[in-house]
Amino acid sequence: MSQSTESDDSSMFSGSRLELPPLRTKARGLALLFGHLTPPEDVDDEGIITNAPNEIATDVPTASSFERLQQEVKGLDEVVNERDIRVSEAEGDIGNIKAEMEEVQEFMENGNIVTDEHLREILPTLATKTDLKADLKELRLTTKADLKNGLEELRLTTKADLKTGLEELRLATKADLKTGLEELRLATKADLEELKTDLEGLRLEIRASQNYRASRFFDEVQSxxxxxxxxxxxxxxxISTPLRQVKHYWNLHNQEHASELVRCLEFYLAIDTWPFKALDEADDFDNVDVDLLGPLLHTVPTSWEEAVKLSPRRSVYLLFGALGLRYDHFSEQYDMMKALGTQRQSATKSKASESQPAIRVKRAKNESSESTTEPFTT
Structure with a gap:
């Protein structure tokens, strides 16, 4: 009995020693041994993570840095959870191995004989129990360190990218705001200038309407x-002209005031706006203004100096129109005043012929003094 036992033991340790699996089993081998434990794809045979879960972000878009960071952190959390699940499964396997070893020990304590088949099943378990625990611990530490480093690198990279992006955004926004404000300032300035012009145009119309209401030679004319x-x-x-009365512009009929008339016409009008045709080009209806403005000219003037020299009446007529004054009204008023003056002079002369010579001389002096004060001449 003892001899057979010794022969069995010697055969077990001699022939089957080479058939036993190695004592050091890698993480992937353990995973294959316990089929329910699937090794991660990023773990090599040494139990080291080959692909870091997070690499340095080199192209984080500035506009979505916060969203990218949130997605990266979420991905890292999933990796950590997956590692924890696998570690928990491995620890459960270790507990199962321990329970199996206790069963084998109890089996041996009960006097049962351990056969070669039992040893083939038990020895790998005994050999790999400590190795599995060490590998799992190493895997946990490595994964934890890699995750920590990845998170730190991601945080630093994201922080730098965000800082750079925010600075670029600040500079771009500052430049855009500066450009926008400058454009707004110029546009506002242009709008204000246009508004000022419109207001001045309205003021011009108001002044022209005031001039149109002038009815006496002593009424003031708005420039x-x-x-x-x-x-x-x-x-x-x-125009550099002080406030004047209507009679000032009416007296421009006189050639002695030709330079003033030319100055006013050059300011308000252009010579190419001369509205009157030459005599040989005029139609029948162009003769309607003959009574008011005199006969048509033989030529069309090419300058205001020529126009004032050829026809002072037509030149003053155009100036009155530019100022909003009614030339026809003042022409009629002037004719009435001239007729009244003529009647007054005739009556004075008839009375003087009937009076004494001394009185006649005195009245003649008064008549001569009145004629010199008349401001209206053609």
């Missing part, structure tokens, strides 16, 4: 500004 458009830019110009 009107001119809005000129030069290269798309409207400018307001004022």
């Amino acid at each position: 009107l500004p001119i809005i000129r458009d030069r290269d798309g830019v409207k400018r307001i110009e004022y």
Whole structure:
């Protein structure tokens, strides 16, 4: 009995020693041994993670840095949870192995004989129990360190990218705001200039309407500004003429005031706006203004100096129109005043012929003094 036992033991340790699996079993081998434990794809045969769960982010979009960070952290949490689940499963397997070893020990304590088949099943378990625990611990530490490093690198990288992105956004926003404010300032300035021009145009119309209501030679005439458009830019110009009465502009009929008439016409009008045709080009209806303005000219003037020299009446007529004054009204009023003056002079002369010579001389002096004060001449 003892001999057979010794022979069995010697055969077990001699022939089957080479058939036993190695004592050191890797993580992947353990996973294959316990089929329900699936090794992670990023763990090599040494139990080391080959692909870090997180690499340094080099192209984090600035506009979605916070969202990217949230997604990365969520992914890392999932990896950690997966590692914890696998570690828990491995620990459960270790507990199962321990329970099996206790059963074998109890089996041996009960006097049962352990056969070669039992040893083949038990020895790998005994050999790998400690190794499995060490590998799992190493896997846990490595994964924890990698995750910690990945999170730190991601945090630093994201922080730097966010800082850079925010700085770029601040500079871009500052530049855009500066450009926008400058454009707004220029647009506002242009709008204000246009509004100023419109208000001045309204003021011009009001002054022209006031001039139109003038009915006496002693009424005051408002000087009107001119809005000129030069290269798309409207400018307001004022004539350097103080407040005048209507009689001042009516007296421009006299050639002695020709220079003043030319100055006013050049400010308010252009010579190419001369509305009257030459005599040989005029139609029948062009003769309607003959009674008011005199006969038509033989030529069309090319300058205001020529126009004032050829026809002072037509030149003053155009100036009155530019100022909003009614030339026909004042022409009739002037004719009435002239007729009344003639009647007065005739009556005075007839009375003087019937009076004494001394009185006649005195009245003649008064008549001569009245004639010199008349401000209206043609």
